[in-house]
Amino acid sequence: MGRKKVETPVRVLIAKPGLDGHDRGAKIVARALRDAGMEVIYAGLRQTPEEIVQSARDEDVDLIGLSILSGAHMVLFPKVLKLLKSARGRSIPVFAGGIIPDEDARRLKRLGVKAIFGPGASLEEIILTARRIARPRA
Amino acid sequence: MTVGSPALPPAARRILRHDRGELARTISAVENHDPRVLPTIRALYPHTGHALVVGIAGPLGVGKSSLINVILEHLRSLGKTVGVIGVDPSSPFSGGSVLGDRIRIDRPSKDDGVYFRSMASRGHAGGIAATTREVSRLLDAFGFNVVLVETVGSGQVDVEIRQVASTSVVVLVPHLGDEVQSLKAGLFEIADVFCVNKADLPGADGAARYLQEMAGLALRADGWRPKVVQASAVARSGIAQLWDAIEAHEAHLDSTGQRASAQRARLKAEIVELAREALVERWSDRLSRNAELGRLLDQVESRQVDPHTAADRLLRKLGSP
Ligand SMILES: Nc1nc2c(ncn2[C@@H]2O[C@H](COP(=O)(O)OP(=O)(O)OP(=O)(O)O)[C@@H](O)[C@H]2O)c(=O)[nH]1
Ligand SMILES: [Mg+2]
Numbered sequence: 131m132g133r134k135k136v137e138t139p140v141r142v143l144i145a146k147p148g149l150d151g152h153d154r155g156a157k158i159v160a161r162a163l164r165d166a167g168m169e170v171i172y173a174g175l176r177q178t179p180e181e182i183v184q185s186a187r188d189e190d191v192d193l194i195g196l197s198i199l200s201g202a203h204m205v206l207f208p209k210v211l212k213l214l215k216s217a218r219g220r221s222i223p224v225f226a227g228g229i230i231p232d233e234d235a236r237r238l239k240r241l242g243v244k245a246i247f248g249p250g251a252s253l254e255e256i257i258l259t260a261r262r263i264a265r266p267r268a
Numbered sequence: 269m270t271v272g273s274p275a276l277p278p279a280a281r282r283i284l285r286h287d288r289g290e291l292a293r294t295i296s297a298v299e300n301h302d303p304r305v306l307p308t309i310r311a312l313y314p315h316t317g318h319a320l321v322v323g324i325a326g327p328l329g330v331g332k333s334s335l336i337n338v339i340l341e342h343l344r345s346l347g348k349t350v351g352v353i354g355v356d357p358s359s360p361f362s363g364g365s366v367l368g369d370r371i372r373i374d375r376p377s378k379d380d381g382v383y384f385r386s387m388a389s390r391g392h393a394g395g396i397a398a399t400t401r402e403v404s405r406l407l408d409a410f411g412f413n414v415v416l417v418e419t420v421g422s423g424q425v426d427v428e429i430r431q432v433a434s435t436s437v438v439v440l441v442p443h444l445g446d447e448v449q450s451l452k453a454g455l456f457e458i459a460d461v462f463c464v465n466k467a468d469l470p471g472a473d474g475a476a477r478y479l480q481e482m483a484g485l486a487l488r489a490d491g492w493r494p495k496v497v498q499a500s501a502v503a504r505s506g507i508a509q510l511w512d513a514i515e516a517h518e519a520h521l522d523s524t525g526q527r528a529s530a531q532r533a534r535l536k537a538e539i540v541e542l543a544r545e546a547l548v549e550r551w552s553d554r555l556s557r558n559a560e561l562g563r564l565l566d567q568v569e570s571r572q573v574d575p576h577t578a579a580d581r582l583l584r585k586l587g588s589p
Contacts, residue, residue: 165362168364267300
């Protein structure tokens, strides 16, 4: 502690809300962010919005990435954003991945989702965006 | 000092009032070696020493996190609150990490009595992060009755857990012949309790018997004979026995007076280590900036002086501590 301040890695929570059972994409993103020097808390499948927000707060993350394929995104994402807003302290930015129609993507961005990646997004793009939108450490 | 004492830094006061957000932020500051957290750490120290700190060590994938998940259920049914630290390795290449222990734990985001925190080892060897002890103290000060620390789970024994925990469990699995070989000496010094997990799979009896024999042969300075239990995190069996074995070791620490002496030894090591770090930091700067260093370097380079002699001279020049 008396030591010089070292560079602090970005902490990211990666979770998968909803009921679909695959997390291959989420795991690939998690590994890519690790290889970009981030600390990725992998919370796994079938997380409720309440669980995601509580995990993000307990783990004090700078960024939340949510992956979803089940089509329930228009229910789950707004719920997560609402819970994050009602939490005290600085808000944590959220990005999303999955198959999300353009119209929904526009609405989600208006609600506050910082970035949305479709199945064609490159890992480089995701890493760069994650770095840009992550909450800076005071 | 009481909880309401105005002398306490606000963050410390909030932690003593069970503010989880403040706890989470303070842990980050400790992990990041943020010097601004020092007043909080100092103010909280008198409020520590109440939690039972248990280490859960053992090789990769033996079921440490899954066991913690069922231990949590057991402890919650006993009315105990629990803080958990799950340590995973940082990549030596990128410095990043995938922290995957949380995925096995059902409770922390639904139950106020449980707090789970993932930690990356950040290049520290020995199975925990350099700041794990300090984080464990924060959980203690916050008021958790029990603190569980899951080590990195490398191939080697995570020796440093003994600096943090009063009881350490080493988790193994059936068919562990090779594993025990690779863990070799030290294993019986670290494990106060052996847990053969995955006892739902064949071979657990044999493994437990083998460990029992080895534990009987191990002569520990503290007179403790490591206990061996079988458990299955999947079948949720053997968990009460595992916890009883942990408590038996704690009782041994009390009845023999070893708790105080072990604690004193740990604190001594910690103080010496902190002082050493401060010393190294202060002196390495002064050493590398010293004008004499350039001259000595020339002489070493031209092989007039050897590096050992040069180091001695450099220290003498600085009036070494
Ligand atoms: N059959 C069986 N499998 C188990 C048991 N406990 C855990 N597992 C499985 O073992 C695998 C690893 O479990 P974890 O709890 O992640 O093990 P760990 O020791 O925490 O792993 P690391 O943190 O990566 O070292 C998972 O697939 C679990 O489902 C058990 O009692 N029986
Ligand atoms: Mg684990």
